[in-house]
Amino acid sequence: xxTPKMARIGSPGRPAAFALAALLIVGAxxxxxxxxxxxxxxxxYFCVTLMMVLGLQMFMGNSGILNWTYIGFVGIGAYAASxxxxxxxxxxxxxxxxxxxxxxxxxxxxxxxxxxxxxxxxIAAILAWPLMRLSDAVGVITLxxxxxxxxxxxxxxxxxxxxxxxxxxxxxxxxxxxxxxxxVITLLGAYFFRxxxxxxxxxxxxxxxxxxxxxxxxxxxxxxxxxVLSSFVAGVAGGLWAHYITSFSxxxxxxxxxxxxxxxxxxxxxxxxxxxxxxxxxxxVMREGLRQLEGYxxxxxxxxxxxxxxxxxTMAVLLVTILIxxxxxxxxxxxxxxPRIGGKRKPAEAADSDES
Amino acid sequence: MIGSEFIINxxxxxxxxxxxxxxxxxxxGILKLVNFAYGEYLMVAGYTLYVLGTFTxxxxxxxxxxxxxxxxxxxxxxxxxxxxxxxxxxxxxxLVTSFAVSVLLQNxxxxxxxxxxxxxxxxxxxxxxVTVFGATTPVRNILTIVTTVILLVALTLLMKYTxxxxxxxxxxxxxTTTRLMGVPANLVISVAFILSGLLAGVVSxxxxxxxxxxxxxxxxxxLLIAFIATVIGGMHSLQGAVVGGYVYGLLFNxxxxxxxxxxxxxxxxxxxAIVILFLLLRPEGLIRGGxxxxxxx
Numbered sequence: 007x008x009t010p011k012m013a014r015i016g017s018p019g020r021p022a023a024f025a026l027a028a029l030l031i032v033g034a035x036x037x038x039x040x041x042x043x044x045x046x047x048x049x050x051y052f053c054v055t056l057m058m059v060l061g062l063q064m065f066m067g068n069s070g071i072l073n074w075t076y077i078g079f080v081g082i083g084a085y086a087a088s089x090x091x092x093x094x095x096x097x098x099x100x101x102x103x104x105x106x107x108x109x110x111x112x113x114x115x116x117x118x119x120x121x122x123x124x125x126x127x128x129i130a131a132i133l134a135w136p137l138m139r140l141s142d143a144v145g146v147i148t149l150x151x152x153x154x155x156x157x158x159x160x161x162x163x164x165x166x167x168x169x170x171x172x173x174x175x176x177x178x179x180x181x182x183x184x185x186x187x188x189x190v191i192t193l194l195g196a197y198f199f200r201x202x203x204x205x206x207x208x209x210x211x212x213x214x215x216x217x218x219x220x221x222x223x224x225x226x227x228x229x230x231x232x233x234v235l236s237s238f239v240a241g242v243a244g245g246l247w248a249h250y251i252t253s254f255s256x257x258x259x260x261x262x263x264x265x266x267x268x269x270x271x272x273x274x275x276x277x278x279x280x281x282x283x284x285x286x287x288x289x290x291v292m293r294e295g296l297r298q299l300e301g302y303x304x305x306x307x308x309x310x311x312x313x314x315x316x317x318x319x320t321m322a323v324l325l326v327t328i329l330i331x332x333x334x335x336x337x338x339x340x341x342x343x344x345p346r347i348g349g350k351r352k353p354a355e356a357a358d359s360d361e362s
Numbered sequence: 363m364i365g366s367e368f369i370i371n372x373x374x375x376x377x378x379x380x381x382x383x384x385x386x387x388x389x390x391g392i393l394k395l396v397n398f399a400y401g402e403y404l405m406v407a408g409y410t411l412y413v414l415g416t417f418t419x420x421x422x423x424x425x426x427x428x429x430x431x432x433x434x435x436x437x438x439x440x441x442x443x444x445x446x447x448x449x450x451x452x453x454x455x456x457l458v459t460s461f462a463v464s465v466l467l468q469n470x471x472x473x474x475x476x477x478x479x480x481x482x483x484x485x486x487x488x489x490x491x492v493t494v495f496g497a498t499t500p501v502r503n504i505l506t507i508v509t510t511v512i513l514l515v516a517l518t519l520l521m522k523y524t525x526x527x528x529x530x531x532x533x534x535x536x537x538t539t540t541r542l543m544g545v546p547a548n549l550v551i552s553v554a555f556i557l558s559g560l561l562a563g564v565v566s567x568x569x570x571x572x573x574x575x576x577x578x579x580x581x582x583x584x585l586l587i588a589f590i591a592t593v594i595g596g597m598h599s600l601q602g603a604v605v606g607g608y609v610y611g612l613l614f615n616x617x618x619x620x621x622x623x624x625x626x627x628x629x630x631x632x633x634x635a636i637v638i639l640f641l642l643l644r645p646e647g648l649i650r651g652g653x654x655x656x657x658x659x
Contacts, residue, residue, distance in 0.1 A: 072454050136642045142453055143396050143597070147589055148641045151634040154586065158631035261582075265465055272458050315472030315578075322466035326459055330447040333455045 019341025022280045023197035027190045030056075034186040046182055048294055053185035054247045056286045059270045060189075060196040060279065061239030065232050067276040068205055070212035071141065073233075074149040074264060076240055078156035079126040081259030083241025084248035085160070085167055087122030088176045091115045091249070096175035101168040108166065115179045119245035126241025131234045138229040141215060153264070160256035167256060174253035180246045188246055192239060197279045197341075199235070208232055265318070266293075269325050275335025280342035285335065292324070293317055367497040372615045373608075374503035377510035378568055380607025382584050383591035384517075385561035387603040388554045390592070391534035393449065398460040399440055400588060401581025402467035403559045407433035407566035408482065408576035409475060415483040422485045430563030436467075437559025441552055449551075464581070471578035479577035482570050489571075506568045513564065514604065517557075521600065526553060534598075586630075593637050596647025605649055 030053070037049045058080060066073045089097070089104075090113050097109050113121075133152070140148055161170040199205045211218040211225040219225050248254060266289065274285020296317040303313045328335065389397050410429035414420050420428070444463050448455050489500050521527035532540040533550045541547050562584075569584060570576050587610065594613075595606020613636070617629055625632075640647070 066454075070452070070454060072457055137638075140641060143390070143394055143457075144641055146396060146457055147593060148638055151589070151637045151641075155631045155634045155638075158628060158634075162627045162631075265461065268458060268461070272455075276454070313473065314477050315469035318465055319469040319473055322462045322469065325462040326444050326466070329451070329455050329459050329462070330444070333448060333451040 018343055019197065019201070019278065019280070022342040023194060026280060026283050027193050030186055030190050030193065034182055038182055048290070050180060050182045050185045050250060052286065052290045053182070053189040054180065054243060054250055055267075055270070055290065056189045056283060057185075057192045057243040057246065058240065059267055059282050059286045060192045061236050061243055062267055062271055063276060063279065063282040064196050064199055064239065065229075065236035066271065067278070067282065068200060068208045068212060069229050069232060071229070072146050072149070072268075073236070074146070075152040075156065076236070077259050077264040077267065078153050078160075079130060079237040079240035080244035080247070081156065081160055081256065082126045082129060083119075083122035083244030084254065084259070085122075085173070085244075086125040086241070087115075087118045087245030088173060088248045089166070090118035090121055091177060091179070092175055100173060100175045101164075101166075103164050104168075105165050115177060115249060119242055119249070122245035123238045123241035126244070127234050127238035130237035134230055134233045134237075135226075138226045138233060153261070157256060157260050160259065170256060172253050172255045176248050176252045176254075178249065178252050180250035185246060185250070188242070192243075193279060193283065195239075196282075199232075200279060204228055204231060262318075266321075269321050272335060273325060273328050275337035275339065277334060277339035278337050278341045281335045281337035284337055284342075288336075289321065292321070296320055366495045367499065368615065368619075370494065370497045370499050370503060370507075372612050374499070374506045375615060376608035376611025377507050378565060378607075379587050379591050379611045379614075380604040381510055381513065381561050381565045382588045383595065383603035383607040383610075384600060385558045385565065386585075386588040387592050387597065387600055388558045388561070390597055391600065392530065392537065392551055392554045393445070393456070394453070395445070395456050395460060396589075397558070398457070398585065399463040399467060400558065400562060401583075401585035402464050403433045403437045403562035403581075404566040404569060404584050405467065405471060405576065405578065405581040406436045407563040408570040408580055409471060409480075411567070411570060412480045412482045412576050416480075422483075426567050429566065430560060433563030433566060434556045434559035437555045437562065438552060440467075441555040445555075446548070446551075468578050468581070475578070477578065479575045481575050484571055484574055489574075502568060502571050509564065509568075513561070517600075526550075530554065590633055590637050592647075593640050594647060596649040598646065599649050602647050602649035606647065609648065 034049065034053075037046055041049070058076075062073065062076050065071070065076070089108055090111055092100075093112055094109050097104055101109075137145070137148055137152070160167050163169070164171075167173060200209070207218070207223045208228045210221070211223055211228060215225055244259075251258075270285040270289045271282055272285070273288060274283065275281025300313050300316050303309060303316075332338075385403075386397060386400050389395055389400075407429040410432045411425055414425040414428060415422065440463050444459050445456065448459050488502050488505075491498050492501055492504065493499075494504060519527075521531055529540065529545045530550055530553065532543070533545065533547075537547070540550070565584065570580070591606035591610040592603050593606070594609050595604065596602025610633075614629075614633070617632060618626070621629060621632070
């Protein structure tokens with residue numbers, strides 16, 4: 007997947023990571039100051055989604071294991087944080103069957119978000135150890151099966167999740183600043199994780215499992231730690247998402263949403279932070295554009311049937327095209343590097359052709 | 363006679379599941395690709411049945427043949443356009459591709475037909491009840507069993523006695539070596555996809571026949587069934603898939619009877635928990651194939 011270039015001493019991707027973090031912050035200020043209200047909402051949503059994608063990148067991008075269950079952990083975080091932060095009166099109205107002990111709970115949003123992440127991480131820690139032994143197709147099916155188990159439990163356990171019905175009444179807590187802050191922290195966290203000893207060992211196990219093992223790397227161990235860490239990020243992101251969207255149902259944590267996250271990650275390039283970020287940005291812009299188009303087509307009566315599914319269709323076509331033309335994603339397996347001025351090294355060709 | 367009814371139902375459900383699983387394993391065996399788009403071949407056949415049955419005067423038997431043929435053709439097309447270019451890339455790339463193809467076909471159906479389900483006309487003889495061995499059951503169930511037996515015999519003959527079949531079995535064991543022996547890779551893989559689509563088409567007739575309607579998401583449930591059945595039976599052999607299909611049919615019917623009403627909604631969770639346990643404790647499934655970890659490159 008990744009190009010077998012030697013990693014240079016030092017951290018060649020660091021300027022890119024910091025530049026992206028700075029861009030996110032500048033973007034937030036610019037959007038907040040000049041853009042209409044709708045765009046502020048889209049930017050907030052983008053930042054929360056970016057956090058999810060980066061959490062997914064931490065595990066999937068560095069270990070090479072397609073983690074279907076990820077969106078399930080987002081769901082766990084969303085439900086846990088929402089149950090903790092919502093007022094008892096609202097909960098007893100919205101979720102009539104909820105256990106009384108849960109109804110009585112209420113804590114401020116920020117600790118609720120963190121606890122949501124912890125709950126997701128704890129569940130991951132309990133379940134993941136045996137799963138991390140599996141690789142390739144078997145691993146994929148197992149994680150997929152796990153997602154289905156999660157989904158069935160979410161839709162059936164109506165004492166906690168309100169079953170397949172909508173869970174509503176969550177505070178609208180996530181502002182553009184919260185979301186941007188969380189995305190920036192995750193971005194830097196994911197970057198330093200990737201460069202850390204743990205991240206390096208995990209990437210080694212991705213590139214050649216057997217060689218890594220022979221070098222003394224505990225492949226199952228590094229995968230496990232990262233899976234738990236990635237699930238924590240998923241949980242917190244889920245909580246933030248829930249406090250932005252304020253009402254949701256288990257459908258939001260299933261295969262369809264996972265497809266969006268996967269598309270973002272794979273289009274940009276799963277192996278790098280810059281790839282994940284670029285992918286998230288591109289897909290968000292595209293989705294919003296297509297959604298507008300869909301809405302316009304349906305309302306204007308230009309065509310006489312209802313347009314439905316155009317967004318997903320286009321995304322799927324784009325995803326297949328990228329996989330055929332550039333399977334490592336637009337940015338590729340290495341972090342984006344700024345071309346050196348006057349340097350003799352040829353800048354990565356991905357950088358100038360696709361940066362727009 | 364509850365007993366014989368249970369047996370016939372289980373046999374018919376098991377046959378259907380065996381065919382579903384078999385279709386998935388044909389591709390998995392050679393490419394080591396878990397094809398997420400497999401359920402959509404079934405959907406394609408379902409929509410063909412709907413379109414031809416509703417808008418054209420074509421007799422039903424011809425409709426069914428065309429539906430099966432189209433499913434096989436679409437399967438071949440996806441191989442040609444999407445899977446062939448990424449075949450040499452990483453496993454993840456291939457898996458994501460298959461998932462994207464699945465989403466693509468689903469949304470094409472959403473966009474070009476309708477998000478709502480469509481009624482599919484079937485000849486009334488299909489759902490009439492007959493009494494066999496003291497059990498009353500729709501003709502469809504008997505037909506499922508008979509068709510499965512015929513297909514299994516035909517496929518066994520194909521795989522055992524034709525050059526193509528032998529090449530395919532060899533490719534499933536050691537793909538690189540098979541290529542070195544002069545077997546064209548593209549041919550073997552294309553045939554695997556065509557057979558996979560063919561089986562999906564046949565399954566579609568019975569699957570769609572149960573509810574007599576088709577919708578864009580109809581392929582998801584069979585895909586999950588195929589996963590469960592292949593994992594139980596063993597992913598590395600065609601026999602394993604068939605055994606897994608029947609075992610799953612039995613397990614499904616047994617769980618439906620034995621689980622208390624309050625837990626019946628969790629049946630899928632139980633099924634997939636069993637899958638996970640199987641993968642952890644006996645990843646090779648009930649039927650052990652030759653050990654293969656090699657991927658096509």
